[in-house]
Amino acid sequence: MKRQRPLPPEIRDWVEIVVEDNAVDLLRYLERRVSQPEDAADLLGQVLLVLWEKGLRVPTTDEDARMWCFGIARNVLREHRRRATKTLDLATALRNHLRDAQLLATAADVAAETRMRAGDVRRALTLLDERAKELLILIYWDGFSIADAARLLSINESTARTRHVRALRRLEATLGSDEHQFAASKSTDMRNARSSVPRR
Incomplete structure (x- = not known):
């Protein structure tokens, strides 16, 4: 060696x-x-x-x-x-993960998730395709900008911005018409949730 x-x-x-x-x-x-x-x-x-x-x-x-x-x-x-996941269906594994595991590990993360209508958002996320779901998690949970998320996903920034808008629209549609206020507030809520996570 x-x-x-x-x-x-x-x-x-x-x-x-x-x-x-x-x-x-x-x-x-x-x-x-x-x-x-x-x-x-x-x-x-x-x-x-x-x-x-x-x-x-x-x-x-x-x-x-x-x-x-x-x-x-x-x-x-x-x-x-x-x-x-060689012998497992990836979609099933991800759904189980989002259902059974906490997306956020700290108390601040849990509080942020609660403000974002944790249950509804988590269920809505499971219905998104993997690319859209990963993009939203990178931006709103991991704190990356759209540009940096695009770099991590090896796509150009304009593609990431388009996918970001479409993913939020699909979330809004999934959450239902009684959540009509969600469309106007989701980006602010998500970014506030991100900023509430303690920084070193």
């Missing part, structure tokens, strides 16, 4: 800063997408291992390094799902 060459001190210091700044958000990102908390911890370990192994390739600005970290997390999660 080939031994990895040690990182130069300045690169090692930068990787440590990147890990410290993003580890908590990466863990939350993973927790929201797996059914068992221990799976998220294991996946985070894999992400951090890749970060150290590829330390020389970590971007040198805070924002680019953060996006790079989440790109790795997305790849690690994709491989995890590929292994875990």
Whole structure:
């Protein structure tokens, strides 16, 4: 087995800063997408291992390094799902996850979900296609801008904006005519919910 060459001190210091700044958000990102908390911890370990192994390739600005970290997390999660769902129907697994697992891990997350009519929104999300659902979760739960969510999903920003509008319209239709006020307030409510999550 080939031994990895040690990182130069300045690169090692930068990787440590990147890990410290993003580890908590990466863990939350993973927790929201797996059914068992221990799976998220294991996946985070894999992400951090890749970060150290590829330390020389970590971007040198805070924002680019953060996006790079989440790109790795997305790849690690994709491989995890590929292994875990070989014999399961993906749609069923996602519905069960959204029904049985909390989308948000902290008390602030739970409070935010409650303000957003948690039950109705969660049920409506299960009826969206996977691309639309992932886009909304990235924007309103993980706190990414539409532009950054587009980068993570490897689509252009205009496509992401179109999908975003269509996804919100489908949510509105699913929630029913008695929720006519939801259309006017959903973006503000979701963004308020996101901003209520404590920052480091």
